[in-house]
Amino acid sequence: GAVVSQHPSWVICKSGTSVKIECRSLDFQATTMFWYRQFPKQSLMLMATSNEGSKATYEQGVEKDKFLINHASLTLSTLTVTSAHPEDSSFYICSARDRREGSYEQYFGPGTRLTVT
Amino acid sequence: TQLLEQSPQFLSIQEGENLTVYCNSSSVFSSLQWYRQEPGEGPVLLVTVVTGGEVKKLKRLTFQFGDARKDSSLHITAAQPGDTGLYLCAGVRLSGQLTFGSGTQLTVLP
Numbered sequence: 150g151a152v153v154s155q156h157p158s159w160v161i162c163k164s165g166t167s168v169k170i171e172c173r174s175l176d177f178q179a180t181t182m183f184w185y186r187q188f189p190k191q192s193l194m195l196m197a198t199s200n201e202g203s204k205a206t207y208e209q210g211v212e213k214d215k216f217l218i219n220h221a222s223l224t225l226s227t228l229t230v231t232s233a234h235p236e237d238s239s240f241y242i243c244s245a246r247d248r249r250e251g252s253y254e255q256y257f258g259p260g261t262r263l264t265v266t
Numbered sequence: 267t268q269l270l271e272q273s274p275q276f277l278s279i280q281e282g283e284n285l286t287v288y289c290n291s292s293s294v295f296s297s298l299q300w301y302r303q304e305p306g307e308g309p310v311l312l313v314t315v316v317t318g319g320e321v322k323k324l325k326r327l328t329f330q331f332g333d334a335r336k337d338s339s340l341h342i343t344a345a346q347p348g349d350t351g352l353y354l355c356a357g358v359r360l361s362g363q364l365t366f367g368s369g370t371q372l373t374v375l376p
Contacts, residue, residue: 153308181362192354192369193309198361242308246362255364257308 152176153245155258162233162265169229170261172243178223179245183255184216187240199226223248233265269293270357270367278373279345287340287370289355295365296358298338300329303352312340314358345374 152175162168172182180201185193197207197218205218217229226245230237240262244255270291279285289298297316301309313322315331315338322329326349328341338355355367 183363185366190371193364193366195363195365198363240306244308244364254311254314255362257310259308260306262306 151247151256153243153256153258155241155243155261157261158259159262160264162263164234164265165232167229167231168233168263169227170241170243170263172226172228172245172258174224174245174247174256177245177247177256179226180223180248181246182220182226183244183246184218184226184228185242185244187242187260189240193242196228230263233263235265238263238265269365270355272353272355272367272370274370275368276371276373278375281346281374281376282344283374285342285345285372287342287353287372288337289339289367290337291357292336293357294335296360298331298335299356299358299364300338300340301354301356303354309352309354342372345372347374347376350374 154173156171182199184196186196187193195208196211197205199205199218199220201220201223207213215231220226240260242260244257246255273288297314299314300312303309313329318333318335320331326343330339350373353370356364
């Protein structure tokens with residue numbers, strides 16, 4: 150149980166285009182999903198917290214107009230990188246918190262490798 | 267600004283050796299977690315420590331949470347090549363958000 154998937158697992162796009170990444174909780178409902186970015190040989194940095202049915206909360210320094218987050222259902226959150234540039238190339242990871250549990254355990258997806266050329 | 271500093275940043279050891287990774291913070295967290303991440307994959311939770319002074323064991327891995335709940339350590343006994351990976355500590359905020367440490371890349375050579 151507690152499986153989180155991401156799609157696509159990797160994507161290459163041209164500079165200036167937009168890319169959408171999906172994060173799904175497969176066997177549980179998630180009221181809250183989190184989006185992280187990880188550059189090579191670095192740790193995970195929280196980008197935003199996504200709550201179902203409400204606007205995402207972005208961390209300081211993360212442009213909300215560039216990284217659009219939609220959490221339309223209890224099992225799906227999407228991250229759209231708009232007008233992507235090479236510096237946006239990174240490993241994007243989502244996590245989801247099970248609404249049934251009282252704990253704060255997060256289940257992580259396998260990540261999406263974005264390369265902007 | 268990284269609120270959680272891990273040391274060492276890189277560690278390369280021979281199979282069978284012991285090692286300790288440290289995670290230090292200037293902030294107090296409600297709990298602290300340790301993850302291991304392999305290249306191209308998401309992090310996998312190893313343990314959650316909640317109480318100051320708590321010690322948890324997971325086979326050859328021993329996790330300790332400092333009395334003040336601001337630091338933690340991970341000790342691996344008789345390391346194996348399968349232990350190779352990026353080890354991350356993460357402080358859990360009251361909101362449930364995680365603040366990850368700077369990471370320790372461990373390589374265990376056969």
